[in-house]
Amino acid sequence: MTEILLPADGVGELQLVLPTLARLTREARTVMVIAPPYVPYVAGWEARGVVMSCVDIVHADERDVLWAAEQCLRSASCAAVLAWPVKADDRSLRRLQVAADTGKALAFVFRDRRHAVQASPAALRLELEGTPAWQVRVRKCRGGNPPVSAVPLASGWS
């Protein structure tokens, strides 16, 4: 499970995951997008190589997001699950982590940056920064020390 912390929407969070999604969907494996904050724009996703017929967009209430994500991960029938939980605590994230392990699926959980101070059971924890330039800071990575410096990210519009 990867937890991605955002200062605001639209700072390159999809750019991080779209290449992976493109690879998975080209192999005709299913990707679940649960409660996205905006509508995925098909032309934009397809331009980055994602096969949209393999992408299921699940509309869920605030309280059902974690349930839906866990069901999808545990089922082992989807390759990756993207979720935008509003309220998620340590315990619910741990459940997702366990579900992702049992279902052998990739989980990406997008949360606000203010949760960075809380401990997290995620195997990989990334924080995105929008200013002065787009960059990714690794907060935690299982089995190694996180790199000290941030990794720059190309601006996402081209």
Add this chain to the structure above:
Amino acid sequence: MLWACILLPQLALDGVLRRRPPSDEPLVLVSGPAQARIVHAANATARAAGIYRGQRLTAAQALLQQFVMIEHDAEDEARWHRLLAAWAYRYSAEVGLYAHAVVLEVSRSLNLFGPWPRFESMLRDDLQELGFRHRIALAPTPHAAYVLAGVHDGIAVTSPDILRDALSPVPIARARLPIEATQGLPSMGIRTLGQVFGLPRAGLQRRFGTELVAQLDRLTGDEPTPIDSYRPPDAFEQRMEWTHEIEHVEALVFPLRRLTGDLAAYLAGRDGGVQRFELELEHRSGPPTRVTVGMLAAARDATLLFDCARGRLERLELSQPVLAMRLVARELPPFVPAGRDLFDTRPVHAIPLEQLRERLRARLGEQAIQHLHRTVDPRPEKAQSDVAHVKAATLPETLPRPTWLLASPHPLRGPPPEVLAGPERIETGWWDGGDIRRDYYVVRTSQGQCAWVFCAPGEQGAWMLHGWFA
């Protein structure tokens, strides 16, 4: 030809018991006119207290102070009988209904389901699951199987040569012969079927008529038995009612599991699936509450059907207590099982994608899962839809499109952004009243986000935010 007979000694009682949660309280089915009520059937606890079939109700009440009394319903019993015939149809194409029994021709089924002991245990497991007590026998003729099942549970006579030997020790009273023979033969000193076989036919025919001789011939297979083959109906309908009112949806889960289990058994017998069925909850007054359970594809797995129905039911607010529940399935499309890869490496507890989608839809709503497709319309609001379209043509070269689209554009707040690319004029839509005339730009906001914004043609201000390049 080999016939299996499944004798259902407690059909009416099991039909009542399986609707109720398991319990130990004594229960009695009563029948007969109001002045002379008699016990039609009694469960194990009641029988242990000395109540037996045919007893007068007053005598039963003297034996046991308190028991649950239920009116015996012959129509109800016939319905269970038909359900079991539908279930048996899954194992054989030739199924016949006898009183309190179902017979099925199994000689060809054995090729498919394995040798008789394994096939028999399959039948027994199924009946156990459905909640019916049973006795099973196998014989070369249906009538012999019917007789043997009543005498010896589990007996299997596979060849016609030893059929006579197997039938010989059967007492006349249990040989299911015509009624006058059953009464007359013992008074002649004839006690078993073997003795009847030894009597001269002409004498028997003169004494008891042709019916007895024909019956004996059918028993031994000298004459073929006419069987009205069972044909399953084209719709499934099952109803359950309670003596008390149910006020909470949770209490409906148990009967629901029974109903969906019966539906699955029926569908398996028909080799069909169901895509949509209705649950009707009946109240004391007013119209019944209808819950429609729909699925993406035809299904017939008992767990899946139960999961879906339960998800729909749990979201229901009961306005009135429920007295009865009915499950109606009219559309029964053919069922195409999903193929699984032989070298599938997925974990054992995995559930198939279709079932996952059903489960999500059951809890989150019918429209919860969406697939987006690109259309040929250049207007961002109509550039995609969740209805499958014809393959969209490759679009002309334009500025890149964002990955997030706002459901409706709203003004961009904050200090003026830095323009990265643009403008791209989108001006179209005059034919359906939704015409737009906009200049789209890619801009960078003060927070570092890349945004897709538009403004009126020729201006660079009053930005409306329409998407993010995330």
